[in-house]
Amino acid sequence: MSTPPSQPGAEPTDGSAVRIGALVPLSPPGWVEAGRHVLAGLELAVDEVNAAGGIGGRPLELVVRDSAADPHRAAAAVDELARLGVAALAGEYHSVVARAAAARADALGLPFLCSSAVLDALTDQPTRWVARLAPAQSHGWQIYADFLLKAGHSRIAVAAQPSVYWASGTRILRDHLAPRGGTVIELDMSTLAPAAVCDELVDHRATALLLLVGHPQPAVPIVKSVRRDPRLAELMMGAPAGQPEFAEWATLLGDDGAGIPFLRYLPERLSPLGTRVETVLRERLAEAPSFVAFEGYDTVAVLADVLRSHGADRARTAESWPRVAVEGTRGRIRFSRTPGINVWQWAWPPVQVVDRDPAQPDRLRVLHSG
Numbered sequence: 001m002s003t004p005p006s007q008p009g010a011e012p013t014d015g016s017a018v019r020i021g022a023l024v025p026l027s028p029p030g031w032v033e034a035g036r037h038v039l040a041g042l043e044l045a046v047d048e049v050n051a052a053g054g055i056g057g058r059p060l061e062l063v064v065r066d067s068a069a070d071p072h073r074a075a076a077a078v079d080e081l082a083r084l085g086v087a088a089l090a091g092e093y094h095s096v097v098a099r100a101a102a103a104r105a106d107a108l109g110l111p112f113l114c115s116s117a118v119l120d121a122l123t124d125q126p127t128r129w130v131a132r133l134a135p136a137q138s139h140g141w142q143i144y145a146d147f148l149l150k151a152g153h154s155r156i157a158v159a160a161q162p163s164v165y166w167a168s169g170t171r172i173l174r175d176h177l178a179p180r181g182g183t184v185i186e187l188d189m190s191t192l193a194p195a196a197v198c199d200e201l202v203d204h205r206a207t208a209l210l211l212l213v214g215h216p217q218p219a220v221p222i223v224k225s226v227r228r229d230p231r232l233a234e235l236m237m238g239a240p241a242g243q244p245e246f247a248e249w250a251t252l253l254g255d256d257g258a259g260i261p262f263l264r265y266l267p268e269r270l271s272p273l274g275t276r277v278e279t280v281l282r283e284r285l286a287e288a289p290s291f292v293a294f295e296g297y298d299t300v301a302v303l304a305d306v307l308r309s310h311g312a313d314r315a316r317t318a319e320s321w322p323r324v325a326v327e328g329t330r331g332r333i334r335f336s337r338t339p340g341i342n343v344w345q346w347a348w349p350p351v352q353v354v355d356r357d358p359a360q361p362d363r364l365r366v367l368h369s370g
Contacts, residue, residue, distance in 0.1 A: 017061035018054070018312050020046075020303060021081030023074055023092040023101055030069035031215065033246045034093045034292055038115055039064065040284050041296025042090060044277065049304045055312070060304060067092060071100035078104040078112075087312040088113060090299045093292060095119035095137070095165045102130045102343070111317040114343070115299040116292045119165055123342045131321045131335050131344035133295055133302070137165075138172050138340070140263050140351050143370030144240045145176040147261065147353045148208060150368065153236060157185040157206035159197055159213055159222055166212040169240065173210070189213055194221035198229040208236045211260075215243040220252050227256045238262065245290045245354075250361050258358040261367055264291040267330050267350040268369065274329035298328035 022042055025035035042062055049060045063086060065077035074097045081089060082105075089105050089112040092098040098117030105112035106127040114122065114130065118137040123130055148156060156177065160166045174184040185204045187197060201209060209226065213219050219239070226232050239262045243249055249257050270278060277297055281289035303317075305326045310316040321335045321344040335344040353368035 015058055017059045018307055019061045019063050019084065019086045020300070021078070021084070021086035021089045022062050022064045023067045023077060023089065023097070024064065025069050025093055025097070026064075026066040027068045029214075030067060030097075031093060033248050034116070034290070035066075037246075037285065037290045037293040038091055038093055038296040040281055040289070041277075041293040041298075042115075042300055043296075044280055044284065045297045045300030045304070049300065055304065055307045060300075060307075062090075062300075067094070067097050067101075069094045069097055071097050074098075074101045075104045077101075078108065078110065082108045082110050086110070087307060087314065088303050088317055090303060091115050091296065092117055095122075096163065098122060099164075102127070105129055109314060109318075111314055113299050113303055115295045119168060120341060121168075126337075126342045128318050128321070128344075130342075131324075131346075132341075133298055133333070133346050133349065135265060135348045135351060136338070136341055136345065137168055139348055140265070140370075141169055141172045141240055142176045143351050143368070144238070144261075144263055144353055145173050145182070146370065147368040148238070149177070149180055149182060151208075151236070153208040154182045155185065155204065155206050156182060156208045156210060157187055157201055157204060158210045159187045159189050159192075161189045161213045161218075165241075169212055189218060189222075194218050194225045197222055198225055198232060201226070201235060202231050206235065208238060211237065211239045211243065212241065215249065216252055219243055223253055223256055223260070236261075242291075244356055245292075247287050250356065255358070255361060258356040258361040261353050261355040264352050264354050264364075265330065265349045266291050266294065266352060268352075268366065270329065271327070271331070273327060277329050294329045298326075298330065298333060301328055302326050302333055 024039045067074040093116045095117040102122050106129045112130045114132040118134045120136045237260045242262045244262045306320045310320045326333045338345040338347045351370045354364050357363045357365045
C-alpha cells in the first residue's frame, strides 16, 4: 500500500523545525523603522517559545522576507514561503502590502495572522485563512475623529497622497465627522508642494491638519513649513497613522515634531507580561519599543499557542481562529467575525491618541482613549 505525499504545512515526524513565514518592510520605500520593530517582536517571541521547548519539542523557526512596501514582491514572497512549507504566515505593516499578501494566502490555503495592517478591506471576500491583531482602520480612526471633535476642531484639512489606505482614512473621517458638524478639506499632495500647503490652510480656515502622507517625505517638510508660518501658530497637526511614534520622527524634527497627536495600540498600563517584554525589546532595539513591536510579539504568541494545540497542519490552524484565547502583551486575544470585516478580527485591541510632550519630546502623553 502506498502513502500519499504529505501536503505543505503538514506535520513531519523527524523533529525538524516548525516554520513560520514573516513579511516585514526592511528596505525603502518601506517604512524600515516600523519593519525593524515588528521583526524585533516576532524574533523575541520565537526565542522565548524555543527556550520553553518549542512546538511539541520541535524548534520554531522564522523565515523572514522583506516586503519593501511592494504588494507584488509580497505576493511573490507568499508563494515562495508556501513552497518552503511554512505552517503559517505572520507580520506586515503596510496595509496595501498586507492586502496583497492576504489575497495570495487565501488563494493558497495558507494561514496568515496579520500583525499591524489596519485597512478594513484586508480581503474582498470572507476568508477562513486570515486573522488580524491590529484594529480595523474604521475603528481606530473614528476614535481619532472623536478626539478631534472633543478638542474643538470642526474644520479639518487632510494633506493626503494617492493611496487606497489614505483614501480609506479620509472617507472614514468624513463619514464620522460630517453628521457631527465637522468638515473635511482635502489637500492633494500629488499636486501641492509642502510650502503651498500653508496658503491652502489659511484660505480654508482650517483649525487642524492631518498628515496622511509618507514619512519622512513629504511629512517632515510639511511639518517644518507649518511650524514656521506665523499665520498657523494656533493650528493643530495630527498624524493618525502613527508617524511620530518612532524615534526617527523626533530625530528629524526635534521640537517641531512634538504636539502632533497620533494613534497607537497600547493599554494605559501594560500587563506583567507586557512589562517584561517591553524591557527585553528596549534592550534589543536600543530604544523604546513602539506598539508594532508588541504586535509582532503577540503574533507569534498566538501562532505558537495554536500550533501547540492543533499541530502544524494549515487547515487545522485556520479552523482554530475562533477558539483562540491567548494572553498577549496588551490584553487577552480572541478572534471573532466583525461586521464589515472579512477576516477573523481581534475586536478590539486598546486604542490611544498620543503625542510627544512639547516640554519633553522624548516623552509620550496619552490624550484620549477608546
